Amino acid sequence: MSALSIRSVKKSYGNLKALDGVSLEVEQGEFFGLLGPNGAGKTTLITSMAGLCTPDSGTIEVMGHDVQKDFRIARRQLGVVPQELVFDPFFTVRETLTFQSGYFGLNKNDDWIDEIMANLDLTSKADANMRSLSGGMKRRVLVAQALVHRPPVIVLDEPTAGVDVELRQSLWQFISRLNQAGHTIVLTTHYLEEAESLCGRIAMLKNGHLVALDTTENLLAKHRPPGLPPKILGDDGAADLEAVFVKIMAEAH
Amino acid sequence: MAELKPMTPIALIPEAKIQSGLPALFRKEVKRFYSVAFQTVAAPILTAVLYLLIFGHVLSNSPKIYGYEYAAFLIPGLVMMSILQNSFANTSSSLIQSKITGNLVFVLLAPLSHVEFFAAYVGAAMIRGICVGLGVFLVTMWFSSIPFEAPWWIFIFALLGSALLGAMGLLAGICADKFDQLAASQNFIIMPATMLSGVFYSIHSLPPFWLQVSHFNPFFYMIDGFRYGFFGQSDVPPFQSLAVLIAFMVVVTWVALSLLKKGYKLRH
Numbered sequence: 461m462s463a464l465s466i467r468s469v470k471k472s473y474g475n476l477k478a479l480d481g482v483s484l485e486v487e488q489g490e491f492f493g494l495l496g497p498n499g500a501g502k503t504t505l506i507t508s509m510a511g512l513c514t515p516d517s518g519t520i521e522v523m524g525h526d527v528q529k530d531f532r533i534a535r536r537q538l539g540v541v542p543q544e545l546v547f548d549p550f551f552t553v554r555e556t557l558t559f560q561s562g563y564f565g566l567n568k569n570d571d572w573i574d575e576i577m578a579n580l581d582l583t584s585k586a587d588a589n590m591r592s593l594s595g596g597m598k599r600r601v602l603v604a605q606a607l608v609h610r611p612p613v614i615v616l617d618e619p620t621a622g623v624d625v626e627l628r629q630s631l632w633q634f635i636s637r638l639n640q641a642g643h644t645i646v647l648t649t650h651y652l653e654e655a656e657s658l659c660g661r662i663a664m665l666k667n668g669h670l671v672a673l674d675t676t677e678n679l680l681a682k683h684r685p686p687g688l689p690p691k692i693l694g695d696d697g698a699a700d701l702e703a704v705f706v707k708i709m710a711e712a713h
Numbered sequence: 714m715a716e717l718k719p720m721t722p723i724a725l726i727p728e729a730k731i732q733s734g735l736p737a738l739f740r741k742e743v744k745r746f747y748s749v750a751f752q753t754v755a756a757p758i759l760t761a762v763l764y765l766l767i768f769g770h771v772l773s774n775s776p777k778i779y780g781y782e783y784a785a786f787l788i789p790g791l792v793m794m795s796i797l798q799n800s801f802a803n804t805s806s807s808l809i810q811s812k813i814t815g816n817l818v819f820v821l822l823a824p825l826s827h828v829e830f831f832a833a834y835v836g837a838a839m840i841r842g843i844c845v846g847l848g849v850f851l852v853t854m855w856f857s858s859i860p861f862e863a864p865w866w867i868f869i870f871a872l873l874g875s876a877l878l879g880a881m882g883l884l885a886g887i888c889a890d891k892f893d894q895l896a897a898s899q900n901f902i903i904m905p906a907t908m909l910s911g912v913f914y915s916i917h918s919l920p921p922f923w924l925q926v927s928h929f930n931p932f933f934y935m936i937d938g939f940r941y942g943f944f945g946q947s948d949v950p951p952f953q954s955l956a957v958l959i960a961f962m963v964v965v966t967w968v969a970l971s972l973l974k975k976g977y978k979l980r981h
Contacts, residue, residue: 562737
């Protein structure tokens with residue numbers, strides 16, 4: 461059983477085809493990257509997985525459960541970190557996480573909530589009102605909210621946008637530990653060095669179409685722009701995926 | 714960061730006992746208005762008391778209604794008006810705030826059905842409406858002697874009236890895209906309909922035309938039925954008011970549940 465099974469998903473907003481027949485499978489335990497320029501359809505695909513929007517056609521299953529027909533079980537399998545920095549200003553961090561856990565029907569979940577807060581360095585802010593937190597801290601709470609029900613599949617929609625280096629590092633350490641513990645991770649990001657170093661497989665979207673899907677290694681090997689040295693920006697290879705990404709996007713119509 | 718213990722592999726995590734998310738959403742909605750109780754509970758009580766002080770004083774020499782002085786007649790109307798307005802305000806303001814700030818996504822991501830969503834929001838609205846109504850009654854009851862001729866009608870109309878306005882507030886919150894639209898529905902529909910529903914007068918004191926118009930105002934039946942519980946007398950029979958209230962409740966609930974199921978203006 462795949463962690464995520466996306467079959468021929470189409471979604472239009474008026475004349476705009478946000479998703480035009482996207483199909484892909486993400487296996488359990490993968491660290492999967494979903495890349496594409498702005499407007500490629502990444503967020504539409506994620507919101508379709510989460511049931512926040514309904515595809516015009518096609519099916520999406522999370523851990524074998526259809527997100528529309530079997531939404532209760534499917535949503536329990538999925539934790540989504542939204543792109544927007546949203547929060548409820550009425551509550552403290554602990555209240556926010558306790559309520560979120562309760563929405564998923566988990567009422568005695570304090571041990572896990574404490575563990576998430578410790579991992580995300582939120583313990584000292586547990587009783588602070590959400591309004592009083594910095595942007596980085598709010599971002600941590602967003603991640604924590606997606607994890608309160610300990611979902612096997614975790615989707616992070618640009619989780620490091622506008623985030624400082626320290627949080628990025630602690631966030632990736634935590635997400636990597638979750639992945640090592642068996643959680644499937646789906647990541648969208650515009651920081652391609654993050655995708656290259658973390659993701660085992662990568663899908664690239666453009667204008668609602670899937671234009672590339674392969675292991676990170678194969679993508680780097682197959683699509684390296686000709687004439688360029690193996691490392692085009694320094695020794696860490698950080699720009700490799702960027703060059704590949706630019707090439708694939710230029711070739712895709 | 715402190716040393717972290719190794720994470721339990723997901724395959725070894727015991728199956729959690731899963732319950733409905735409704736109680737958590739209900740608690741969250743109650744806590745939301747409780748955390749700003751000065752604004753959501755105390756302020757409407759003060760407003761109702763000011764109405765009583767002003768109208769009760771100005772109209773203190775007016776003829777008795779149902780055999781009681783004007784202040785006694787006014788108090789149940791003020792209580793019910795407060796229940797209705799605050800039930801509406803709770804669901805509508807909560808939903809529009811969550812929609813506009815974007816934090817509604819946390820509820821939409823959860824495995825809550827449209828029925829659970831409806832029940833939690835409307836249930837919390839009923840709590841706020843009844844808290845305010847009870848507060849208004851406890852403060853105003855000292856201003857006049859009020860009978861309790863048929864108390865069950867008081868409970869029935871308070872519960873159903875708050876549920877109906879809670880559901881109407883939910884509808885308004887779903888349909889509104891901005892605070893301005895919500896304020897329009899509150900100020901141009903709910904407020905006039907409650908104020909012109911016989912809170913401050915018996916509709917039998919109106920000219921024939923306005924007497925007839927009042928019969929098309931559903932809020933009139935809620936106020937009148939609620940008042941029957943105190944005085945054992947009303948402008949129309951309480952069963953007629955109850956029938957109108959139930960009919961509206963059924964229609965509004967059906968519309969609200971249909972919109973929630975479709976995800977109208979909530980999911981895309």
